[in-house]
Amino acid sequence: MSFLRNLLKPSILKSRTPFPFSSSTLYYKTYSTPASVTTYAGLEPTRPDEKPRVVVLGSGWAGCRLIKEIDTKIYDIVCVSPRNHMVFTPLLASTCVGTLEFRSVAEPIGRIQPAISTEPGSYYFLANCSSVDTKDHVVHCEAVTEGAQSMDPWKFKIAYDKLIVASGAEASTFGINGVHEHAIFLREVHHAQEIRVSEEEKRRLLHCVVVGGGPTGVEFSGELSDFIMKDVHQRYAHVKDYIHVTLIEANEILSSFDDRLRHYAVKQLTKSGVHLVHGMVKDVQPDKLILSDDSEVPYGLLVWSTGVGPSPFVKNLELPKVTWWKDWH
Numbered sequence: 001m002s003f004l005r006n007l008l009k010p011s012i013l014k015s016r017t018p019f020p021f022s023s024s025t026l027y028y029k030t031y032s033t034p035a036s037v038t039t040y041a042g043l044e045p046t047r048p049d050e051k052p053r054v055v056v057l058g059s060g061w062a063g064c065r066l067i068k069e070i071d072t073k074i075y076d077i078v079c080v081s082p083r084n085h086m087v088f089t090p091l092l093a094s095t096c097v098g099t100l101e102f103r104s105v106a107e108p109i110g111r112i113q114p115a116i117s118t119e120p121g122s123y124y125f126l127a128n129c130s131s132v133d134t135k136d137h138v139v140h141c142e143a144v145t146e147g148a149q150s151m152d153p154w155k156f157k158i159a160y161d162k163l164i165v166a167s168g169a170e171a172s173t174f175g176i177n178g179v180h181e182h183a184i185f186l187r188e189v190h191h192a193q194e195i196r197v198s199e200e201e202k203r204r205l206l207h208c209v210v211v212g213g214g215p216t217g218v219e220f221s222g223e224l225s226d227f228i229m230k231d232v233h234q235r236y237a238h239v240k241d242y243i244h245v246t247l248i249e250a251n252e253i254l255s256s257f258d259d260r261l262r263h264y265a266v267k268q269l270t271k272s273g274v275h276l277v278h279g280m281v282k283d284v285q286p287d288k289l290i291l292s293d294d295s296e297v298p299y300g301l302l303v304w305s306t307g308v309g310p311s312p313f314v315k316n317l318e319l320p321k322v323t324w325w326k327d328w329h
């Protein structure tokens with residue numbers, strides 16, 4: 001179902017061409033037009049032999065209810081909305097936790113009013129209305145563009161005989177700093193998708209990565225694995241298949257210990273489910289590590305234990321210092 005592509009981010013123009021290339025109704029901007037001269041694509045006023053055009057701004061509860069009930073023998077319908085489907089908001093919360101699938105709460109506009117896909121004078125535009133000229137009975141619109149921030153949105157205008165403004169309301173933030181940047185508004189399907197943690201994200205969040213196979217790293221990995229094998233498997237069985245421990249070491253595990261102890265540690269760690277990786281970390285990002293061979297290791301918890309050096313305080317002390325340990329290493 002092509003409308004599902006738009007659930008994540010409303011962006012792609014509907015499969016049917018939104019700009020009817022009929023010479024009588026269309027005048028459009030060409031890219032060779034000088035920047036100062038702006039002409040628009042769009043729909044011109046209806047002629048007396050055409051059905052009156054009802055332009056509906058928005059595809060929410062109000063807009064869709066109207067679109068559904070309108071008599072398409074009398075009117076042509078043009079819907080302008082950045083969303084090509086209606087969201088059944090009372091069930092949106094259930095999709096966040098997986099009780100319902102996202103597609104169960106979204107209905108494509110073409111299914112609510114089939115005339116939009118079948119009648120020659122009815123259209124859906126994936127666009128935002130930016131202003132209304134009530135004097136000339138025209139709405140100014142900007143097409144929604146996805147992933148093309150540098151591209152100016154395509155501007156066009158649509159003449160209307162009747163106009164329905166059903167563009168909904170804005171979430172209240174009371175001007176509190178940071179709400180827009182850090183909070184999710186539960187109003188659209190893509191908000192619910194952001195809230196619902198994907199399988200991949202679950203694995204990442206429960207991936208504990210330890211860097212450094214010295215005594216600290218080995219002991220911690222072992223303890224963590226014991227905790228997972230015993231407590232997590234017993235008490236939190238629903239996440240047991242997602243939680244993993246990886247120990248990354250550039251050389252050898254417990255390199256300063258003797259061979260027998262090293263082999264024993266490797267055997268015990270492997271037995272308790274620790275994934276041992278021989279690799280060198282070259283970059284640490286907020287949710288993943290990059291190894292020197294460019295492979296990526298996503299993580300939720302990162303513990304760093306790659307050895308120690310002198311503290312800034314000791315380094316800055318104007319006292320004679322031994323250097324033999326450097327050669328020894």
Ligand SMILES: Cc1cc2nc3c(=O)[nH]c(=O)nc-3n(C[C@H](O)[C@H](O)[C@H](O)COP(=O)(O)OP(=O)(O)OC[C@H]3O[C@@H](n4cnc5c(N)ncnc54)[C@H](O)[C@@H]3O)c2cc1C
Nearest residue numbers: 057058059060061062080081083089090128129167168187
């Ligand atoms: C999670 C949740 C649960 C809810 N549960 C209930 C409930 O149980 N019972 C109840 O009565 N109400 C409930 N509501 C409230 C109900 O959804 C709203 O009252 C209703 O959606 C309002 O309808 P509307 O058509 O005015 O706006 P909306 O449904 O918000 O629709 C607005 C439409 O306009 C479009 N639009 C926005 N700007 C523009 C623009 N510039 N140009 C063109 N189009 C534009 C939007 O994309 C959208 O399609 C719930 C709301 C939410 C978020």
